[in-house]
Amino acid sequence: MGFIAVKERCGSLYGYSGKLLRVDLTGEKLTTETISEELIQKYVGGRGLGAHFLYEEVPAGADPLGPENRLIFSTGPFDNTNLPGSSRYLLCFKSPLTGGWGDANAGGAFGRMLKRAGFDLIIVQGKASRPLYLMATDEEIALKDASHLWGLGVADTTEKIRFDYANKRLQVATIGPAGENLVRYACVINGFNRVSGRSGAGAVLGSKNLKAVVTFGSQDTEVAEPERLRDRIKELNQHIREDAGCQVLKAHGTASGVGPYNEMGMYPAYNFREGYSENINPLMGETMTDTILIGREACPGCPVACKRIVQVKEGPYKTNPSYGGPEFETVGALGSCVGVFNLPAVAKAHELCNHYGLDGINTGLSIAWAMECYEKGYLSKEDTGGLELTWGNEEALLGLIKDIAYKKGLGALLAEGLEEASRMVGRASPYFAMQVKNQAFAVHMPRAKVGQGLSYATSNRGACHMQGMHDETIESGRLMPSIGLDKKFRAISRMSKKLKPEFEVIAQDLRSFQDTLIICRFIAWDSGPITPAFLSELLRIITGNDYSVTRLMLLGERVYNLCRMFNVREGFNRSHDTLPGRVSEPLPRGASSGSSISHAELENMLSRYYQLRGWDDNGIPTAETLKRLGLDQLSQAKQ
Secondary structure, eight states: OOEEOSSOSBTTBOSOOOEEEEEETTTTEEEEEEOOHHHHHHHOSHHHHHHHHHHHHSOTTOOTTSTTOOEEEEOOTTTTSOOTTOOOEEEEEEOTTTSSEEEEEEOSSHHHHHHHTTOSEEEEESOOSSOEEEEEESSOEEEEEOTTTTTOOHHHHHHHHHHHHTOTTOEEEEOOHHHHTTOTTBOEEETTTEEEOSSOHHHHHHHTTEEEEEEEOOOOEEOSOHHHHHHHHHHHHHHHHHOHHHHHHHHHOGGGGHHHHHHTTOSOBTTTTBSOOTTOGGGSHHHHHHHTEEEEEOOTTOSOOOEEEEOOOSSTTOOOGGGOOOOHHHHHHTTGGGTOOOHHHHHHHHHHHHHHTBOHHHHHHHHHHHHHHHHHTSSOTTTTTTOOOOTTOHHHHHHHHHHHHTTOTHHHHHTTOHHHHHHHHOTTGGGGOOEETTEEOOSOOTTTSHHHHHHHHHOTTSSOSSSSOOTHHHHTTOOBGGGTBOGGGTTOOTTOOTTHHHHHHHHHHHHHHHHHHTOOTTTSOBTBSSOHHHHHHHHHHHHSSOOOHHHHHHHHHHHHHHHHHHHHHTTOOGGGSOOOGGGGSOOOSSTTTTOOOOHHHHHHHHHHHHHHHTBOTTSOBOHHHHHHTTOHHHHHHHO
């Protein structure tokens, strides 16, 4: 596994196979196609190439759960280079949750192995007449019967396929029962616990009767300057060993942030009513390390090893360590947001979400909303199937996770997403349905960091914490002048509305090009170890093509606007860039007490944001903006 420098595979570019695998499930037909050098130059990989093919091939108004939708597995030029943080892959699809742009990405070894099998992308289309799985290796490309796998959980599916081939190195990206049952936020999971969680990719695969994609390969990726890349990898590994943030992640995982966020009054509890909990200690990453942690896992080539492996060894919450352990997001969504402060119970809830193939964030926030509805009398015990849906009820939490996966009772309503569920229940329930575009909030409190709220409102896939940056970055003075985060942003309070549109435009373009390359957030942190300039140099070393920081930011802006235009084509506009009413309530206590975002303040920020983006007052990119970004054909299609 590595890289070599011989004859270029894709025109004048290194870093690619230049091939995609097209899977037509309707006719059970597999074809290999060449990706043009022109497309690679313009869209690079990851979200960029995925967005291009999705926009071109999925017609406006297509049913996300119909055969016209596509699910695209996309790698980037960094995959299979041994660069830390480079083994991720990205899924692109029309979201059955939001009805618009959908994407999700995950780490582990799947992305690297897909590249080693000889493909930069896989495009899945149509619908099979029977359960199938795809075998895509450098020795065999075939569709296989999956009837014996249908109904199995994620771990059982993965283990069964590996057993059948007597190959534990096979990389399996699979759905669980939630995807088979078309839960709108079902996910795709590879390596047991690497989750492509948001937007409902699992439901798309389930609608196509495709249980899994299995890959394995032995092909090296050719790079332009292999010796220089080896030197840079060595240098980067040293940076990681010296970086305090990376070392905290290695020691205590992403849940290491639970305590500090709580102290800042911005770790949500009780369906985002509060941002501070007195009893948070049992859920902290340090507590996990001291109690149920049994190991750490790393993605290929990465020295951070942020993945937790936990095991509750006895009692009602006994867990399977294959499913990893709770992360920052699931600790909040399945813990504090539902009033559960018992780490073994949260670990079990996390395991069940992975077993059934459910996005833990949407699952937890849906249950939190239902608990508040129960508290207010909007849902009765009859509605809940006899469950006492009270805050902190661990039995109700675990029972509802299964009910959501099988769309049983109240679970069938919650499986549709918060926007639809609150519409059905009515009364004041939409006010505290913590979602944007039907995508549940991640466990970052927008009232305590205003830029995050604007990012939630404007993100192409709904309330997303990964497609913008967090206000504490600039509050602490961590700036990146090379991309425009210069001294004018220095030490601006996370609760201030000042310069937040300017901040989030830059942040979203940065995240957009990072997900196009593709690189892990924990390596390409907001101020290092991989800075934008370092990414620029790495891309040149790998591809042989010059990508300045300015060009990378333009790439990010192009891809962000392309995804926005996908949403525009589906009827999205300013009215969808909103936040639920609760965000206008001042936080009641903690270090961020009193902070809020009023409707008028959001509208003012939106107007400035649209102006900076070159969009009209309705949030639609202008013809001039699209032309500047090389997206002229989208302007013509819009007209």
